[in-house]
Amino acid sequence: MLTTANKVETAASEERELTDGFHLIIDALKLNGLDTIYGVPGIPITDLGRMAQAEGIRVLSFRHEQNAGYAASIAGFLTKKPGICLTVSAPGFLNGLTALAHATTNCFPMILISGSSEREIVDLQQGDYEEMDQLAIAKPLCKAAFRVLHAQDIGIGLARAIRAAVSGRPGGVYLDLPAKLFGQVMDAEAGRKSLVKVIDAAPAQIPAPEAVKRALDVLKSAKKPLIILGKGAAYAQADDAIRTLVEKSGIPFLPMSMAKGLLPDTHPQCAGAARSTVLKDSDVVMLIGARLNWLLSHGKGKTWGDAPKKFIQIDIEPKEMDSNVEIVAPVVGDIGSCVTALVQGMGGNWTAPPADWIKTVQTKRDDNVAKMAPRLMNNNSPMDYHGALGVLRTIIKERPDAVLVNEGANTLDLARGIIDMYQPRKRIDVGTWGIMGIGMGYSIAAAVETGKPVLAVEGDSAFGFSGMEVETICRYKLPVCVVIFNNDGIYRGTDVNPAGGPDVAPTVFVKGARYDRMMEAFGGVGFNATTPDELKRAVNAAMDSGKPTLINAVIDPAAGSESGRIGNLNPQSALKKK
Ligand SMILES: Cc1ncc(C[n+]2csc(CCOP(=O)(O)OP(=O)(O)O)c2C)c(N)n1
Ligand SMILES: [Mg+2]
Numbered sequence: 001m002l003t004t005a006n007k008v009e010t011a012a013s014e015e016r017e018l019t020d021g022f023h024l025i026i027d028a029l030k031l032n033g034l035d036t037i038y039g040v041p042g043i044p045i046t047d048l049g050r051m052a053q054a055e056g057i058r059v060l061s062f063r064h065e066q067n068a069g070y071a072a073s074i075a076g077f078l079t080k081k082p083g084i085c086l087t088v089s090a091p092g093f094l095n096g097l098t099a100l101a102h103a104t105t106n107c108f109p110m111i112l113i114s115g116s117s118e119r120e121i122v123d124l125q126q127g128d129y130e131e132m133d134q135l136a137i138a139k140p141l142c143k144a145a146f147r148v149l150h151a152q153d154i155g156i157g158l159a160r161a162i163r164a165a166v167s168g169r170p171g172g173v174y175l176d177l178p179a180k181l182f183g184q185v186m187d188a189e190a191g192r193k194s195l196v197k198v199i200d201a202a203p204a205q206i207p208a209p210e211a212v213k214r215a216l217d218v219l220k221s222a223k224k225p226l227i228i229l230g231k232g233a234a235y236a237q238a239d240d241a242i243r244t245l246v247e248k249s250g251i252p253f254l255p256m257s258m259a260k261g262l263l264p265d266t267h268p269q270c271a272g273a274a275r276s277t278v279l280k281d282s283d284v285v286m287l288i289g290a291r292l293n294w295l296l297s298h299g300k301g302k303t304w305g306d307a308p309k310k311f312i313q314i315d316i317e318p319k320e321m322d323s324n325v326e327i328v329a330p331v332v333g334d335i336g337s338c339v340t341a342l343v344q345g346m347g348g349n350w351t352a353p354p355a356d357w358i359k360t361v362q363t364k365r366d367d368n369v370a371k372m373a374p375r376l377m378n379n380n381s382p383m384d385y386h387g388a389l390g391v392l393r394t395i396i397k398e399r400p401d402a403v404l405v406n407e408g409a410n411t412l413d414l415a416r417g418i419i420d421m422y423q424p425r426k427r428i429d430v431g432t433w434g435i436m437g438i439g440m441g442y443s444i445a446a447a448v449e450t451g452k453p454v455l456a457v458e459g460d461s462a463f464g465f466s467g468m469e470v471e472t473i474c475r476y477k478l479p480v481c482v483v484i485f486n487n488d489g490i491y492r493g494t495d496v497n498p499a500g501g502p503d504v505a506p507t508v509f510v511k512g513a514r515y516d517r518m519m520e521a522f523g524g525v526g527f528n529a530t531t532p533d534e535l536k537r538a539v540n541a542a543m544d545s546g547k548p549t550l551i552n553a554v555i556d557p558a559a560g561s562e563s564g565r566i567g568n569l570n571p572q573s574a575l576k577k578k
Helices: 004-017 021-031 046-054 065-079 090-106 119-123 134-141 151-166 179-183 188-194 209-220 231-235 239-249 272-281 294-299 335-346 355-376 385-398 410-418 439-450 460-464 467-475 516-521 532-545
Strands: 018-020 036-039 058-061 083-087 110-116 144-147 172-178 185-187 225-229 253-255 284-288 310-315 329-332 403-407 427-429 454-459 480-486 525-529 549-554
Touching (some): 018 021, 021 179, 036 065, 046 058, 065 090, 065 231, 065 427, 090 134, 110 134, 110 179, 134 144, 134 172, 151 172, 151 185, 209 310, 253 272, 310 335, 329 335, 403 410, 410 454, 439 454, 439 460, 454 460, 467 480, 467 516, 532 549
Parallel strands (some): 110 172, 144 172, 310 329, 454 480, 525 549
16 A cells, blocks of 8 residues: 555656545445445545535535534434445544434434544544544444545445444444545555445345234234334335234324324324323324333333333344333234234224223313314414414425424424324424424434425424524525514513512523524525415425525513423422422
8 A cells, every 4th residue: 555655756657546535435335335424524625525526526614613513413304325424533522422322322324434543543532633543433333433544445344334323223333534545645546445335225124923913912912002103213214014013903103203204194003192182091002113112101100100011122233122111922023013013913994992992082082172272373473382383384294295394392392293294204393302403403414314395393492503504505595484473582582580680580581583594594485484484485485496495483481381291300409499
């Protein structure tokens, strides 16, 4: 192998026979169909971005690595290919790390590729430019972490990263590329041969026939069965098989947030609007790509009622079984293979669940929907959440292929309940951690990866975490319509400083802020909506034009509640609040 110095001498005469680290990375990405990079340029990866763009890779430059990372993570969810995030050393790497940990927690395949400083100096802690032992720091936060030191190992390094990201339970992978690697020169033919095209990156994992039979036996014995669909089921892209299983079984289903639309929320078996009833009263629960974490109250306690319950769980990760409660019928394998095997095992004459159970669920659901309906039609000004969301609900009904991005507290919880989804993988949100900050990164990746219009429904606080990326949206002219539920703060804009000093309360923002003007600053369309009618017109115009748009929806500052629907998670002192 030649050194960088040799490259200069030989470049002119042997240009065609040589390649370098830069090009090997690009060729390895392209060979594996990874054609989009989300990142922020700087030393040592600026030229890599330029060259990647020159070679036909789409390189999307962000204003902050965290947003680029979130974009990469959701690109992974939407496509089943690892989303690529590219960052500079130390601070850029750290900014991307939150998204890497997020991808791992949410089981999204993503590769964070970060440039890093000189190993020799970093390891002796001699104070290099952006010095940091990035590999060590990334390791506990991702599924796998690799470093490539030699150009001839780039192909293998990327192959390992891809496999680790997408096989089994997907997750985030870190790939450390020290600055010196990029300039390393090697024979072009040897370089080509060193690249690896990953074959069958996420091999099918077929469930054991006994496990399938056991699950079906339990399901058959049920008087009040329930199917819960998680975002793992949405990720699997086994939409037809899942629909067949649900419909053939006749069992009510409850979609978790990002599984909404796998079957339409308006499907006769959907129990979304009867959530508390089905969780409490069901006797057999089949989880498909859903974990019994906090979002399902760990499968026990008040939410789940007193009646004994049996759980069937379908998951690709064997360690998921018995994580919180006993799983009487674990089915381990990829969702597509498991669901297909279950459908086959059901045969031609599966008995539907008892009619009184179906009736109970449907009645509860219809009652709740009817109770909600008038609230969604109110035309109050300032708007409340229901009036504003009623409008957005209709817009998604009329434009079911749009992608809905959603974050906030009240803005999240109420939108999740109110806006029906009709197609798989159209709702992307705060995920397992309930994090703020995914909004603009997700919107950008959703527009780029799906080519569909995006509607981002954002709390004013939530939006602030990634707000600067509206410039990115305008720069790439993406069909993104951001609606900010502006209630002057976090949960509510009405808190007061208990000490009476000049500072406002910690949850309160500038009153009457005009977020729409941020969009105008970059050439996008801004609109200030004070009534549901205005909101409707503005969103429809944005969706029709496909122009980057930001609508400041003025919401009554008193309309929200503490922490939205999860106020119960706030720690309470045994001492009375003063
Ligand atoms: C990264 C991160 N930081 C902080 C929080 C805590 N948090 C939860 S919701 C929220 C904002 C809620 O306000 P807003 O987005 O305006 O929604 P609203 O309830 O007002 O509609 C915050 C800061 C979080 N979830 N994630
Ligand atoms: Mg708010």
